[in-house]
Amino acid sequence: MSDRRRRWFGRPMQMVLQGVSTRRVKKITTELCGREFSRQTVSNLTEKLGEQVEAWADRPLEEEYPFLLADAMQLKIRHREAVRSATALIVVGISEEGQREILGLKIVLRETGESWKELFQELKDRGLQRVELATSDAHEGLESALREAFPGCIWNRCQAHFQRNVLDKTPADLHDQMKDLLDRTLQADSQGQAVERFEEAPDELREGASEAI
Known part of the structure; x- marks a missing residue:
């Protein structure tokens, strides 16, 4: 894999927004709003949405989330005029009051223990701590990454x-x-x-x- 392609994967969801065609966004906005918008308007909307998603992806995690859910989702993304297979790593936090929140996600070529380690480290850098219980599937790399990132936490199979x-x-x-x-x-x-x-x-x-x- 080239260095350029490696840099592109592994970034948050705002990179996926850049890979979505203006035509597709225009179709979605037309269905949602009941009217058509110009390509320039759609382009401006996508740019503003990208800024909001980037701010969301980098936000500090100031609340405590003692419970985590971690899973991967297969998807197709558009990059450089081609549709490619990729994986979205998703982490959901649950507060002591039972409120759920998506804490972060990462787009990667495939699910590996190393990719999960990188995502958990990003969440810790943003303030995530005191994780007591983590639930996921039996992916060996994921379980290992959870235990390494949050020593002492209990792992539960989904x-x-x-x-x-x-x-x-x-x-x-x-x-x-x-x-x-x-x-x-x-x-x-x-x-x-x-x-x-x-x-x-x-x-x-x-x-x-x-x-x-």
């Missing part, structure tokens, strides 16, 4: 990703039974109750979806 991983290993004709077992187990009030509910899995499920079990 239940939605976990269920998806289990169902991927379950034959299609047993999906309904497996989903019911997962729901009952994960919604238990205690670890002991969860074990009891899991042990109630029918033999048909244990034999037909042994890898998932």
